[in-house]
Amino acid sequence: MNIINQVDSENYEPLLKKVLKKAYKYTKTSKKQVITVVLVTNEKIKELNMTYRNKDSVTDVLTFPSTEEGELGDVFISLYKALEQAKDYGHSLTRELAFLTVHGFLHAIGYDHETEAQAEEMFKQQEAILDALKIYR
Numbered sequence: 001m002n003i004i005n006q007v008d009s010e011n012y013e014p015l016l017k018k019v020l021k022k023a024y025k026y027t028k029t030s031k032k033q034v035i036t037v038v039l040v041t042n043e044k045i046k047e048l049n050m051t052y053r054n055k056d057s058v059t060d061v062l063t064f065p066s067t068e069e070g071e072l073g074d075v076f077i078s079l080y081k082a083l084e085q086a087k088d089y090g091h092s093l094t095r096e097l098a099f100l101t102v103h104g105f106l107h108a109i110g111y112d113h114e115t116e117a118q119a120e121e122m123f124k125q126q127e128a129i130l131d132a133l134k135i136y137r
Contacts, residue, residue: 002036007079012039012097019098019133023105026129035072035108037101045078060085061100063107075104091137098135102126 001020003013016037024031040048042058049055049062060081066073077100086096106122113119130136 001034004036004038005079006044007039007041012079015094015097016101019101019129019135020105022133023102023129026132027106027109027125029072029109032070033072034070035105036074037104038074038076039079040076042078042080045076045081048076061104063104065108065110072105073108075101075108077101077104089137095130095135095137098130098133099126102129 001017003016005012020035020037023029045060045062046056046058049057049059052062052064058078058081060078062076064074064076077097079097082096082100083093086093089096103122103126106125111118111122111125113122
């Protein structure tokens with residue numbers, strides 16, 4: 001797993017690696033499958049959202065699953081959006097970053113939330129992983 005912080009000097013790597021290790025284990029995903037998590041600014045995630053989804057807005061997390069052998073894909077998280085959402089939801093930045101990391105990871109391994117049934121299953125998996133980490137709202 002690769003963690004890249006393009007925003008500031010804060011070290012979020014220990015948290016994100018801990019979360020990813022639990023997600024790999026919980027979903028029984030081979031650790032030989034590499035995932036990259038990139039912390040970016042609102043401007044960068046807006047640019048990616050426009051380029052790849054034709055949506056001219058800031059979002060919290062974008063996942064680009066890989067078709068390459070040995071790679072799960074790339075997860076981009078807006079650190080500033082995570083900070084804003086943590087404040088809005090009344091929980092810690094740790095909780096918000098953990099949630100967004102798990103969410104992105106699950107997308108990378110094939111989960112989605114386009115239908116109600118898909119959303120129910122994906123959100124159940126997210127909560128189970130976060131509960132296993134003892135990271136609550």
